[in-house]
Amino acid sequence: MKFFSQPFRIKYSDTDQMGIVHHSNYLKYFENARISWLRSVGVSYKKIEDSGILMPVVSASVEFIYPLYFDDEINIEIILDELPRATLIFDYKIFNQNKKLVCTGNTKLAFLNSITMRPTRVPKNIYNLFSGSLE
Amino acid sequence: MKFFSQPFRIKYSDTDQMGIVHHSNYLKYFENARISWLRSVGVSYKKIEDSGILMPVVSASVEFIYPLYFDDEINIEIILDELPRATLIFDYKIFNQNKKLVCTGNTKLAFLNSITMRPTRVPKNIYNLFSGSLE
Amino acid sequence: MKFFSQPFRIKYSDTDQMGIVHHSNYLKYFENARISWLRSVGVSYKKIEDSGILMPVVSASVEFIYPLYFDDEINIEIILDELPRATLIFDYKIFNQNKKLVCTGNTKLAFLNSITMRPTRVPKNIYNLFSGSLE
Amino acid sequence: MKFFSQPFRIKYSDTDQMGIVHHSNYLKYFENARISWLRSVGVSYKKIEDSGILMPVVSASVEFIYPLYFDDEINIEIILDELPRATLIFDYKIFNQNKKLVCTGNTKLAFLNSITMRPTRVPKNIYNLFSGSLE
Numbered sequence: 001m002k003f004f005s006q007p008f009r010i011k012y013s014d015t016d017q018m019g020i021v022h023h024s025n026y027l028k029y030f031e032n033a034r035i036s037w038l039r040s041v042g043v044s045y046k047k048i049e050d051s052g053i054l055m056p057v058v059s060a061s062v063e064f065i066y067p068l069y070f071d072d073e074i075n076i077e078i079i080l081d082e083l084p085r086a087t088l089i090f091d092y093k094i095f096n097q098n099k100k101l102v103c104t105g106n107t108k109l110a111f112l113n114s115i116t117m118r119p120t121r122v123p124k125n126i127y128n129l130f131s132g133s134l135e
Numbered sequence: 136m137k138f139f140s141q142p143f144r145i146k147y148s149d150t151d152q153m154g155i156v157h158h159s160n161y162l163k164y165f166e167n168a169r170i171s172w173l174r175s176v177g178v179s180y181k182k183i184e185d186s187g188i189l190m191p192v193v194s195a196s197v198e199f200i201y202p203l204y205f206d207d208e209i210n211i212e213i214i215l216d217e218l219p220r221a222t223l224i225f226d227y228k229i230f231n232q233n234k235k236l237v238c239t240g241n242t243k244l245a246f247l248n249s250i251t252m253r254p255t256r257v258p259k260n261i262y263n264l265f266s267g268s269l270e
Numbered sequence: 271m272k273f274f275s276q277p278f279r280i281k282y283s284d285t286d287q288m289g290i291v292h293h294s295n296y297l298k299y300f301e302n303a304r305i306s307w308l309r310s311v312g313v314s315y316k317k318i319e320d321s322g323i324l325m326p327v328v329s330a331s332v333e334f335i336y337p338l339y340f341d342d343e344i345n346i347e348i349i350l351d352e353l354p355r356a357t358l359i360f361d362y363k364i365f366n367q368n369k370k371l372v373c374t375g376n377t378k379l380a381f382l383n384s385i386t387m388r389p390t391r392v393p394k395n396i397y398n399l400f401s402g403s404l405e
Numbered sequence: 406m407k408f409f410s411q412p413f414r415i416k417y418s419d420t421d422q423m424g425i426v427h428h429s430n431y432l433k434y435f436e437n438a439r440i441s442w443l444r445s446v447g448v449s450y451k452k453i454e455d456s457g458i459l460m461p462v463v464s465a466s467v468e469f470i471y472p473l474y475f476d477d478e479i480n481i482e483i484i485l486d487e488l489p490r491a492t493l494i495f496d497y498k499i500f501n502q503n504k505k506l507v508c509t510g511n512t513k514l515a516f517l518n519s520i521t522m523r524p525t526r527v528p529k530n531i532y533n534l535f536s537g538s539l540e
Contacts, residue, residue: 061196
């Protein structure tokens, strides 16, 4: 059920003059982890968009527990909360190279038709793949 | 009590391939509004940092209600929830050029000593300025 | 012939841990100045894209002369080099609040058909507007 | 002499509404390749900064040959032009997953004392490591 995205190093350009990662970047880290998670269950987000479905973030929350620094190597744990209906909810935990929990968060995503920009059903094949990931 | 930051236009580089503003940028918009708010009550965030105090974001949450597009002109309403103790909580509302509410959110900030990176008291002169802003 | 974009303040999130603006942001400042310049000669870049033409940057160069800091107020001078043929070349100068020249640069842009992603002619009406701007 | 940084996938948040990577991100890709190159010759850029030396970019130029798309897997070739004196010059080539050359560029970096923000000599031990990399 839990998935860990491939560890990666914090980029210099993600820092700000506080000497730590700017807080807006954590939403990008969550997004990358989500796209990796999708890939791990056999879903290419690129292909989802090519098929006419967008998955925008409709809400997000983040707790910043401990700073991230340039060159830190981080792991992101990501969990899909439940089978998707109109929306998908993911929970995230970020750990640094010392296995310290530095951040928790969650995001809710919707499924939109890319032409009408209106909510759409979760495609059956995606639903099935997600369903498999929850077993 | 309510403060509206100066309206500004959405930058091209803030969009992503969905054709809308990438959700991570809203945290930057909140930050800019916060810094404008501080300036409006007589506080330069630059001078706060120069005096050895950092105000990192310790938690944030955002509801994305309606997309923002390139060239939209937005207004941000920002409210300080209560007088600062160890932390400061701000609430935000973003409106587009049609006065449509497109986003709500809040952030909690801490006061840190920039040398020790440990929590510190709110400086008296800042407390007083904030206090005046709540009257 | 010379155009100055509206002065603006450097955002906190544009800094990195060197305590100055990360160099990649200057290309965004150039882009914003370019879009303002277009607006000043009566061209909405948003409408250009809506009409099926993209104007990607095909080359860029930047000299970083002096650092930019958080809260600096900058002016960007932008000049269109010559009437557009297949490409457009703009020159830029960035000045800080002390009127110090902090950066020079230039960018070359192409005109692409947004469907075919192939080079396309400069639309007549845009050519005419640019032409007027050079007088 | 030539070094290839570890291939990586283009992030969703690096795209803009043209559907391709925003051009400002290439300077970040160059920076990441540079930091990887330093690591490969035994230099931690983090430690360089900790020792009181900054290496800001003083000029950059980029040719954008072909677009980069979300989920592309790219390789960056990086070459140090010559032994550092007051500055370091790197040349870059970016290739996509089809081995297509999509971008070339170069950056010049200076060595600054982080306290005085004035130019400083290349530290002997760094010079020696770079020297070894050119053999």
